[in-house]
Amino acid sequence: MVCIDLKNLNISGLKPAGISCDECVKIDESWVHLRTCQTCGSTLCCDSSINKHMTAHFKETGHPLVISAEEKERWAWCYEHQLFANY
Numbered sequence: 001m002v003c004i005d006l007k008n009l010n011i012s013g014l015k016p017a018g019i020s021c022d023e024c025v026k027i028d029e030s031w032v033h034l035r036t037c038q039t040c041g042s043t044l045c046c047d048s049s050i051n052k053h054m055t056a057h058f059k060e061t062g063h064p065l066v067i068s069a070e071e072k073e074r075w076a077w078c079y080e081h082q083l084f085a086n087y
Contacts, residue, residue: 019069021045023053033070035077039063055079 021031021044031045035054040063044053054066064080075086 019043021049021051021053024049024051027051033068035066036069037061037063038065038067038076043069 024031032048033046036043058079067076
């Protein structure tokens with residue numbers, strides 16, 4: 001799967017979603033920060049969280065692009081290319 005070019009990031013298409021980690025809720029765990037997958041819309045916890053659900057989601061699905069779902073944070077991360085971009 002090819003990630004979009006983060007140098008030419010189209011901010012109109014990026015959508016944070018969710019207020020909880022879908023997977024942590026299922027197992028009654030807590031999380032630190034949230035990320036939203038831009039392929040399927042899943043909102044999951046970050047690598048600072050115990051379960052690292054978003055990284056697991058990438059490894060399972062190959063969905064490369066996530067953005068922060070945190071209020072006032074405007075950045076994207078591409079797992080495939082290990083690239084970060086503010087928008």
